[in-house]
Amino acid sequence: MSGDNLQEIRKLIARKNVWDRIFAAIGLLSMLVGIVTLLALIIDLCSDGLPRLSWQFLTSFPSYKPEQAGILSAWVGTTLVMLLTAIAAIPLGVAAAIYLEEYAQKNWIADLIEINVTNLAGVPSIIYGLLALGLFVYKLNLGESIMAAGLTLALLILPIVIVTTRESIRAIPNIIREAAYALGASKWQMIWDHVLPYSIGGIMTGVIVGLSRAIGETAPIITIGALTFIAFLPDSPIKNEFPYISFSWLMSPFTVMPIQMFNWVSSPEPEFQVNAAAAGIVLILMTLAMNSLAIYLRYRFRKNIKW
């Protein structure tokens, strides 16, 4: 009786083990689909574009001669726009999330806001472009400037930053808050000294996801009127006369990497396709650089946390 039983149990375990392995295999396969596709794309891009990458390519303006063309105005434009996006979106998004999590009363208005923020994260980017065209370009009279583009992309990634920040604030155990209160901390001290530092990892992840989305966006930027041919850089932020710092670059016309790439991809000469591939590599490197900065910051912040 007991021997039978044991055998049955063994059989059962063996069967479950098989299922376990099958599931692991399916999981591995699903992961490989994504990674292999990505690798294939990147390898293809590199084989097309790597030979074209050079110092000259990074320091030249676009040109109708493929071998003289470069991406100087595009990568400078992308960098400045992303900088502005980060400056605008991160403080606003984090502050909004703190308010919603720590201060706002839980009632139907809070629910309504929550639903709306989550939905906003899924709104197509062209809609943000149209909103920005009406609001920033015409109403606020910012024109087709770096400022307008940075604010547009900030709006675009704001929901992402808010949602992920809220998630990571929510993940902090309540005992931490209570311990801070018990030691006489005010609400603001509790948030600034405990909640924020502990949740910085999650916040950074949200920022990475948001900025990575923003750097590749073309639709809203085209809508607000980014240019295709531009052979000069925005004014330098540093001047040699008082007040030494200039913000006129904020109002400068600009172009960004995805637009430059799109323009080259759709031009008749095959040489320009090579340029587009090389620009693609630079765009990927820029995204990676941005992400590794965020990952490094996250690592630094985490190291200082000792619970």
Add this chain to the structure above:
Amino acid sequence: MVVNKLKFKLNRLTLVGVMAIVATTIGVSVSSVKSQSPALIKIDGSSTVYPISAAVAEEFQRARRNAIRVTVGISGTGGGFKKFCRGETDISNASRPILAEELQACRAAGVQFIELPVAYDALTVVVNPQNNWATNMTVPELKKMWEPTAQGSITKWNQVRQGWPDAPLKLFGAGADSGTFDYFTEAIVGKSKSSRGDYTASEDDNVLVQGVSRDRNALGYFGYAYYEANKARLKAVAINGVLPSRQAVENGSYKPLSRPIFIYVNAKSAQRNEVRDFVNFYISNAPRLVPVVRYVPLPAQVYRIATSHFQNRKLGTVFAGDAPVGLTIQQLLQREASQ
């Protein structure tokens, strides 16, 4: 603890300080922005004219040692005119003459302009190099292939002309939002935007090039520049016995698929020195730069007339709001000269 607090206070103090500095510098510098930036010429409009304007802009900035800045955008002919008639741009690129409703918008906003033809474009009908039957086609045959009633019924090559193979007909053409689509349908079908819908449509001409070059039974149409850059992979079809070429466009025999392309200069902007300088540079360098970006330059006589139009500030359009089909250079010349 004390140290911590001190550090925190210090942090806060520096934060406030930095913010104060930033605020004052913004305040001081924003007011001086407009007076300091160098002269800027804004161009926008058609993607067909874009390569010419961008090439001229590049050469112009080099020639003037970057003292004058030129930007070129791509909003399409229609989108470009919208901005132009609001006075947002100095020059508008256009792959067709200005339309009646656009004229009205410009007039309502008080925007006057000078119309200057800059080059010719030849829409090219192409087939696969392995296609050995369709070397020459007539406009009625093309119409039979592309008109809306052909949808679903004309699906084989032998339905277009007897004697052609009993092979499926695979069509590639411009997307419905492009000026090329408007012009082709107007010239071939007889009514703008009237086309069969069951073909591979793309705004990106390279997609069409790929499609036709990979399929023996394919036929497509797009701008001459894309054919010339991909000659090895494609074969042009003669229209009424005439193959597209610079000569055929110049002597007016490539009809009705050749069309003039224009720039429109805002008359108020044209009073500015840098804009006048740029437009003169544009016209005098067009004969050299237009072939480089694979378009057909106009005869010297037309450029001379354009120069005099610009110098005499001849306002308005010679097309009176309609877009004629198959206008040859000679006819364009007559229109330009008669007024």
